[in-house]
Amino acid sequence: xxxxxxxxxxxxxxxxxxxxxxxxxxxxxxxxxxxxxxxxxxxxxxxxxxxxxxxxxxxxxxxxxxxxxxxxxxxxxxxxxxxxxxxxxxxxxxxxxxxxxxxxxxxxxxxxxxxxxxxxxxxxxxxxxxxxxxxxxxxxxxxxxxxxxxxxxxxxxxxxxxxxxxxxxxxxxxxxxxxxxxxxxxxxxxxxxxxxxxxxxxxxxxxxxxxxxxxxxxxxxxxxxxxxxxxxxxxxxxxxxxxxxxxxxxxxxxxxxxxxxxxxxxxxxxxxxxxxxxxxxxxxxxxxxxxxxxxxxxxxxxxxxxxxxxxxxxxxxxxx
Amino acid sequence: xxxxxxxxxxxxxxxxxxxxxxxxxxxxxxxxxxxxxxxxxxxxxxxxxxxxxxxxxxxxxxxxxxxxxxxxxxxxxxxxxxxxxxxxxxxxxxxxxxxxxxxxxxxxxxxxxxxxxxxxxxxxxxxxxxxxxxxxxxxxxxxxxxxxxxxxxxxxxxxxxxxxxxxxxxxxxxxxxxxxxxxxxxxxxxxxxxxxxxxxxxxxxxxxxxxxxxxxxxxxxxxxxxxxxxxxxxxxxxxxxxxxxxxxxxxxxxxxxxxxxxxxxxxxxxxxxxxxxx
Numbered sequence: 001x002x003x004x005x006x007x008x009x010x011x012x013x014x015x016x017x018x019x020x021x022x023x024x025x026x027x028x029x030x031x032x033x034x035x036x037x038x039x040x041x042x043x044x045x046x047x048x049x050x051x052x053x054x055x056x057x058x059x060x061x062x063x064x065x066x067x068x069x070x071x072x073x074x075x076x077x078x079x080x081x082x083x084x085x086x087x088x089x090x091x092x093x094x095x096x097x098x099x100x101x102x103x104x105x106x107x108x109x110x111x112x113x114x115x116x117x118x119x120x121x122x123x124x125x126x127x128x129x130x131x132x133x134x135x136x137x138x139x140x141x142x143x144x145x146x147x148x149x150x151x152x153x154x155x156x157x158x159x160x161x162x163x164x165x166x167x168x169x170x171x172x173x174x175x176x177x178x179x180x181x182x183x184x185x186x187x188x189x190x191x192x193x194x195x196x197x198x199x200x201x202x203x204x205x206x207x208x209x210x211x212x213x214x215x216x217x218x219x220x221x222x223x224x225x226x227x228x229x230x231x232x233x234x235x236x237x238x239x240x241x242x243x244x245x246x247x248x249x250x251x252x253x254x255x256x257x258x259x260x261x262x263x264x265x266x267x268x269x270x271x272x273x274x275x276x277x278x279x280x281x282x283x284x285x286x287x288x289x290x291x292x293x294x295x296x297x298x299x300x301x302x303x304x305x306x307x308x309x310x311x312x313x314x315x316x317x318x319x320x
Numbered sequence: 321x322x323x324x325x326x327x328x329x330x331x332x333x334x335x336x337x338x339x340x341x342x343x344x345x346x347x348x349x350x351x352x353x354x355x356x357x358x359x360x361x362x363x364x365x366x367x368x369x370x371x372x373x374x375x376x377x378x379x380x381x382x383x384x385x386x387x388x389x390x391x392x393x394x395x396x397x398x399x400x401x402x403x404x405x406x407x408x409x410x411x412x413x414x415x416x417x418x419x420x421x422x423x424x425x426x427x428x429x430x431x432x433x434x435x436x437x438x439x440x441x442x443x444x445x446x447x448x449x450x451x452x453x454x455x456x457x458x459x460x461x462x463x464x465x466x467x468x469x470x471x472x473x474x475x476x477x478x479x480x481x482x483x484x485x486x487x488x489x490x491x492x493x494x495x496x497x498x499x500x501x502x503x504x505x506x507x508x509x510x511x512x513x514x515x516x517x518x519x520x521x522x523x524x525x526x527x528x529x530x531x532x533x534x535x536x537x538x539x540x541x542x543x544x545x546x547x548x549x550x551x552x553x554x555x556x557x558x559x560x561x562x563x564x565x566x567x568x569x570x571x572x573x574x575x576x577x578x579x580x581x582x583x584x585x586x587x588x589x590x591x592x593x594x595x596x597x598x
Contacts, residue, residue: 002345002421003341003345003419003420003421004418004419004420004421005324007418007419008324008326008339008419009324011326011327011328011329011415012324012325012326012327013327014327014329014334016334016393023327023391025325025326025327025336027323027325036323036325036338038391059363059364062358062359062363065359065390066389066390069390069391086361089365090361090365091359091360091361091365091368092323092325092338092360092361092365092368093365093368096365096369097364097365200567200568200569202564202566202567203363203364203564203565203566203567203568203570203571204364205568276357277356277357280398282460284460284501285398285399286356286357286398286399287397287398288357288396288397288398291395291396291397
């Protein structure tokens with residue numbers, strides 16, 4: 001017996017006639033190595049705009065990863081082609097965690113947009129992303145003058161994000177060992193980053209370069225020329241957009257971007273980006289605490305995309 | 321080494337998976353199964369790294385997403401052990417075996433994926449080995465279930481701060497009789513009919529299920545005939561907690577153990593470091 005390459009190749013793609021999309025695995029070289037991505041396409045008429053979904057950072061890539069899949073399929077069912085991928089250091093990518101940083105995320109997202117332009121058969125490409133993925137999507141859209149941008153609770157301040165990120169390690173130490181918890185512990189991790197060049201943050205290999213670069217991000221200052229059409233989905237339990245996102249929206253409007261804001265209220269809003277499986281039935285089962293929130297975000301995104309980026313269809317895809 | 325991402329048909333859904341194949345003809349296939357919610361590559365690319373290390377030793381592998389997880393289709397709100405995950409795992413395993421042209425297979429899983437791996441070993445006569453990392457084996461009684469539900473409550477916080485109260489309550493919980501959960505009871509002995517099974521735990525996991533599971537495993541082993549008991553092993557890792565694989569040293573230890581043990585299992589030799597259940 002030998003490897004049945006034909007069988008493996010035949011199963012790289014599938015069609016979902018009821019939902020109206022098809023998907024295909026692709027293995028492009030993005031950044032420092034090869035990786036695995038998925039092209040989602042409509043089975044019916046295709047629109048002229050395609051999308052690249054930028055995933056989040058570190059363990060968040062897993063916690064919000066299903067949102068990327070849900071949105072990609074919903075957009076494809078609505079006529080849009082979508083490309084999602086694993087950046088180096090994530091999922092099935094060739095590279096390991098030690099290469100992950102702001103620079104790798106930005107370079108791979110930029111190359112992903114170029115890949116989408118070549119393979120999605122669309123007139124223009126926009127970017128989408130949740131949390132840090134939204135931050136990357138915004139920076140890439142700004143630098144590449146992309147016409148469309150969709151952000152789901154993006155991170156505006158890298159300093160706050162990295163501070164919270166280090167605190168997760170401190171909290172884990174408290175829970176596991178009953179030790180630590182002070183400002184000195186955060187300082188200890190910073191010192192380790194400085195002296196050793198990396199630190200183990202709950203299993204993730206965080207390099208000093210990644211820490212420094214991400215901490216320096218300030219979307220209000222870093223977004224300089226985006227003049228396209230944007231959607232910002234804010235998540236809330238109380239019905240209010242956070243101060244940082246309110247300031248960011250004001251900044252985008254100042255840049256002459258057409259920015260729509262959609263506030264999604266959900267009890268799980270505060271946990272967005274965190275481990276989402278809640279123990280139920282006395283430890284005998286688990287429930288996805290974020291699935292319904294993901295579906296609300298998806299609905300809002302598809303409705304916006306249809307209204308803002310869905311008018312024209314590509315002529316090539318007018319036939320079945 | 322080559323990697324092939326695929327969508328495996330499963331009823332009216334498609335399960336996403338990656339088949340990793342060594343350059344030389346593979347000796348066998350390892351099925352890599354995640355716990356609840358984790359995608360096929362697992363946290364920190366753990367299964368991806370294991371797949372590539374296995375390929376360096378001449379073993380193929382397939383890592384998969386259950387229905388509603390990762391790139392698989394389907395909607396999954398509240399998975400339970402009886403929700404066809406075993407059936408999905410067997411389907412992907414058979415696809416992988418056909419694709420890489422082998423008739424020998426092993427299953428590796430963590431947490432609830434470990435229970436599925438045990439089920440694969442029981443259900444597939446071709447399955448020669450299984451590694452079950454941090455599985456919860458016990459079926460909790462009513463008192464324990466209430467205790468598990470209350471772990472994050474204010475009452476639990478009070479108990480944690482008070483040593484006498486803590487001792488009283490944990491003593492009561494330990495006193496209750498533990499029995500294997502239904503999927504474990506169904507698969508444990510049938511798997512040992514033909515497969516070598518390794519259970520991996522850590523002393524450092526704070527979850528009360530871990531101690532209970534280890535004690536139950538020893539009890540279950542004691543009731544086995546000698547031939548089956550000889551196929552059962554338990555390892556106690558000391559690199560830190562296994563839950564979530566939340567340290568880079570734990571990840572490397574898991575990779576080394578899985579790769580070495582599977583290579584040893586398929587080679588058919590006795591392991592020098594084998595830790596049989598006393």
